[in-house]
Amino acid sequence: MTVGATRTFRFTNVRMAVDAEPDSEGMLYALECCVCGKRSPLAESPGPAEEWAPRHFAANPEHHTYRALESTPMKITFESAADQLQAVP
Numbered sequence: 001m002t003v004g005a006t007r008t009f010r011f012t013n014v015r016m017a018v019d020a021e022p023d024s025e026g027m028l029y030a031l032e033c034c035v036c037g038k039r040s041p042l043a044e045s046p047g048p049a050e051e052w053a054p055r056h057f058a059a060n061p062e063h064h065t066y067r068a069l070e071s072t073p074m075k076i077t078f079e080s081a082a083d084q085l086q087a088v089p
């Protein structure tokens, strides 16, 4: 019986930056109630969150405070071709 082999890799010279590629996920927005933790739907514009909060407040009149959540797509890239992922012998 063969058990899965393991390999060790090392990463060199990578950087994290905003992913502005056309196929990136894009910015995402939501609002979260600070009282109960319920969240609006995550959407590509703030509109759905801004519509959700008044409805949540109407159903929960003591829930006055919300936090805005914004998700920025990020991407790790190698600084050069020489920095590609390399298997350690």
Ligand SMILES: [Zn+2]
Pocket (backbone or CB within 6 Å): 033, 034, 035, 036, 037, 038, 056, 060, 063
């Ligand atoms: Zn709430």
